[in-house]
Amino acid sequence: MKKLSTQFYLREDTVTIARDMIGKLIVVPDENGKRVSAMIVETEAYLGEIDKAAHSFGGRRTNRTEIMYAKGGSVYIFFVYGMYYQLNAVVGPVDHPHAILIRAVEPIEGIETIRERRGKMSDKNLTSGPGKLCIAFGIDKTFNGENFRGKRIWIEDHKEISDADIESGRRIGIDYAEEYAEKPWRFWLKGNVYVSKR
DNA sequence: CAAGTGATTAGC
């Protein structure tokens, strides 16, 4: 399968990109170069300047958010709650600080490696949340600033998903964002068991 | 259901 084009990430309609990422395959080779991959089943769009839930709201530009201002296709990793990393794809042109949070994936290749990294955990809990999938892929702060067409991590075409199989709704864990907390900018694959609970 | 954990940020 082939890596998604730069063009895919450079579009300015962040919500559409979030929807289009459902069904794509994330690949992160392990320490031996073996493919570990998973299909994206849940995403959330964060619309930079205008979105109170986004780290870059109001054009906020700090060490952490700097990478959101880079070119679409860049990898944005941040750390929350003192223990977990979150994987995001920066989208849009330079100085357009939008990003897509990858919230849940379904393991496809290298499941044994994923099970090992996750410890004694039921299969359904392997990658069904943004912090979980980072552990499953071995993603940490050093991935921040990488590119989704690079060697450590990339996204490939995998499966076409029709609109009938996609649901959308409000985003999770951003109740502080007032009117933006209600925006239906979360997308998931209908009925998939790896979609995060809550 | 609530604790845990530490980077990040805003506010002095």
Place this chain on the structure above:
DNA sequence: CTAATCACTTGC
């Protein structure tokens, strides 16, 4: 400098 907050997970 200090204190509050946080795009979550797990084990009780």
